[in-house]
Amino acid sequence: MEDVFDDRRDDILKALVEEHIRTGEPVSSRAVLDATGLGVSGATIRNDLAALERDGYAVQPHTSAGRVPTSKAYRYYVDHLGPTRLRVATQNRIAGFFSSVQLELGRLLKATADLLSEMTHFPAVAVTSGPIGEQVRAFNVVQLAANTALLVVVTNSGRVCQELVRFQAPVTATELDRVEERVGQAVVGCDLGAEVMPTPSDVDPHLRPVVKEVVEALRKAETRSADLYVGGTHQMASVWDNLNTVQRVLEVLEGEARMLEILARSPGTSIQLASELGLAEDTDLAVVSSSVPGSGVQGRVGVIGPMRMDYKKVISTVEGVSRELGDRMGS
Amino acid sequence: MEDVFDDRRDDILKALVEEHIRTGEPVSSRAVLDATGLGVSGATIRNDLAALERDGYAVQPHTSAGRVPTSKAYRYYVDHLGPTRLRVATQNRIAGFFSSVQLELGRLLKATADLLSEMTHFPAVAVTSGPIGEQVRAFNVVQLAANTALLVVVTNSGRVCQELVRFQAPVTATELDRVEERVGQAVVGCDLGAEVMPTPSDVDPHLRPVVKEVVEALRKAETRSADLYVGGTHQMASVWDNLNTVQRVLEVLEGEARMLEILARSPGTSIQLASELGLAEDTDLAVVSSSVPGSGVQGRVGVIGPMRMDYKKVISTVEGVSRELGDRMGS
DNA sequence: CTTATCACTCTCCATGGTCGAGCGCTAACC
DNA sequence: GGTTAGCGCTCGACCATGGAGAGTGATAAG
Numbered sequence: 001m002e003d004v005f006d007d008r009r010d011d012i013l014k015a016l017v018e019e020h021i022r023t024g025e026p027v028s029s030r031a032v033l034d035a036t037g038l039g040v041s042g043a044t045i046r047n048d049l050a051a052l053e054r055d056g057y058a059v060q061p062h063t064s065a066g067r068v069p070t071s072k073a074y075r076y077y078v079d080h081l082g083p084t085r086l087r088v089a090t091q092n093r094i095a096g097f098f099s100s101v102q103l104e105l106g107r108l109l110k111a112t113a114d115l116l117s118e119m120t121h122f123p124a125v126a127v128t129s130g131p132i133g134e135q136v137r138a139f140n141v142v143q144l145a146a147n148t149a150l151l152v153v154v155t156n157s158g159r160v161c162q163e164l165v166r167f168q169a170p171v172t173a174t175e176l177d178r179v180e181e182r183v184g185q186a187v188v189g190c191d192l193g194a195e196v197m198p199t200p201s202d203v204d205p206h207l208r209p210v211v212k213e214v215v216e217a218l219r220k221a222e223t224r225s226a227d228l229y230v231g232g233t234h235q236m237a238s239v240w241d242n243l244n245t246v247q248r249v250l251e252v253l254e255g256e257a258r259m260l261e262i263l264a265r266s267p268g269t270s271i272q273l274a275s276e277l278g279l280a281e282d283t284d285l286a287v288v289s290s291s292v293p294g295s296g297v298q299g300r301v302g303v304i305g306p307m308r309m310d311y312k313k314v315i316s317t318v319e320g321v322s323r324e325l326g327d328r329m330g331s
Numbered sequence: 332m333e334d335v336f337d338d339r340r341d342d343i344l345k346a347l348v349e350e351h352i353r354t355g356e357p358v359s360s361r362a363v364l365d366a367t368g369l370g371v372s373g374a375t376i377r378n379d380l381a382a383l384e385r386d387g388y389a390v391q392p393h394t395s396a397g398r399v400p401t402s403k404a405y406r407y408y409v410d411h412l413g414p415t416r417l418r419v420a421t422q423n424r425i426a427g428f429f430s431s432v433q434l435e436l437g438r439l440l441k442a443t444a445d446l447l448s449e450m451t452h453f454p455a456v457a458v459t460s461g462p463i464g465e466q467v468r469a470f471n472v473v474q475l476a477a478n479t480a481l482l483v484v485v486t487n488s489g490r491v492c493q494e495l496v497r498f499q500a501p502v503t504a505t506e507l508d509r510v511e512e513r514v515g516q517a518v519v520g521c522d523l524g525a526e527v528m529p530t531p532s533d534v535d536p537h538l539r540p541v542v543k544e545v546v547e548a549l550r551k552a553e554t555r556s557a558d559l560y561v562g563g564t565h566q567m568a569s570v571w572d573n574l575n576t577v578q579r580v581l582e583v584l585e586g587e588a589r590m591l592e593i594l595a596r597s598p599g600t601s602i603q604l605a606s607e608l609g610l611a612e613d614t615d616l617a618v619v620s621s622s623v624p625g626s627g628v629q630g631r632v633g634v635i636g637p638m639r640m641d642y643k644k645v646i647s648t649v650e651g652v653s654r655e656l657g658d659r660m661g662s
Numbered sequence: 663c664t665t666a667t668c669a670c671t672c673t674c675c676a677t678g679g680t681c682g683a684g685c686g687c688t689a690a691c692c
Numbered sequence: 693g694g695t696t697a698g699c700g701c702t703c704g705a706c707c708a709t710g711g712a713g714a715g716t717g718a719t720a721a722g
Binding site for chain 2: 684685686
């Protein structure tokens, strides 16, 4: 599967991708020549390009047009990117943002997505993921009506989970208070997602169903404990010139489950291309995301842009924002 | 300002708008003739159309093309719409949705926006607005770090407000508990937005600054207590055929403040056109929204679509969803 | 394996001509 | 006065044509 390249092939592939990123046009042998500074003739380049095409790294829109790199070429390119460095000015801007912003988790992540979007000019996302490693800090049951209540759980990272509980039979305020206290004792301080007391024995028998319903709701709240924040969607109109692609991107961003799955991948920084996300091969889309380091919440931030983006810049920005966000949340 | 029309002018204007809604093309005198069933000749229609153009109700893309209605024409048209009636099947679908859905306020509104979007095929929004008429049901201060805490307020309608508090000096857990209890006593059961106790006299003097900071945060939480939920943005790609318009719509949807302002208008149902929202006159955009009736939260739901939409259908759907949502929240 | 050369292919764009839709105008009509 | 019939005019949509330019692939020689 893995094709082996000599140095020149490698240079040419790199130039092909970079020129295409720069211009958006099919890349001619001449352009590759100028970009690489290779001391060979156009014909040689053309031979190599033809070989690359045979191997699936490039296509021609038509005979006698230049080459356009395929996803495979982009994949190779990003896999062989050198290390990236964040420009100091950019770094400062990010640090400035996080030192001045004063928001609770949800709004902080939304603001982070907005920042990332503004800096990269692509739509951006931020998520908190999974209940791993979080502890319950506060637990409340708030009665809304005779037979409905709202469960509110706050974790040590500042995440607030809500869940509606509907009781089979009406419950009085005092009864509910007792249930709240009893369940609260059991869960506050514990890990989120830990097994909650199986049998509440020391409670009025006729309140047992209520406790059970509350505990069930709590478990439900825990399982769906991942929030997605999206920012800068309006950037799309200048990023893609094609309504179909815009629609696909909007669908991805709106499909919360799908987006969370995309972002649930490996720790560290990852680059995923449309074809690797189960999208149509020809969808011009790449997701660059990075996990937020640090003790607390498992989170991830990223951007969603076209395949032809300035990866070095974007990667360093995403990682920079991610790092600073981690520092911020750790404090 | 208000032009006076005889019956025929009125019919023609109505036909002009409806034909344009139907086809999206400039409307010819012939098309008006067929649509109205008026027993007059084309020349007469043309005279009237020319008059309408003079009065600013229509424009020609070029000499010898049909007429396209202007915003002014649409405004006139929607102001003179007859009463709308919801189809029974649609009504049932809405009722079915609300009787089966089991979510807390935030997710309920998100789901409502999604429903509305799916039914109308336009992007949809739902908001809770202002603190008017809401009472505080629960009040919590959750410590996140030595000098930071999270304020969580739950209202009787099930809305959860959060606000981060950063203290000047570190605070111990027991101290914070006392502050929580003290402030809680003062605000639970009171109207949200009511003046909160000006001077806490019966509290340790060295805790006073902490109380003050908590109260300040509480007030801040109250003032920004309006949440915006958006659904079905991916519909945009099939609604508008123009990236610029899509971008403008995305900007409107993302500009939370702007969107809330748009939706903060008069009670009942309203239709607002781009030109009336401070957007470029030529932006093809209309917002149909309706306030959620009922005792509880002041809310509003709506859709954002092109000017040429089937207003009767959309209005009845928006109102239907709004009504059912009101019923649901009232219970 | 690399290079120079050349014919070939394909897109892009400007040109020009035809067609038809749909208007405005004018003069006649009720 | 409002309404009508008729006619000429205008303009965009569509299509075929052809030339220019870009860039390739192939071939044959170094």
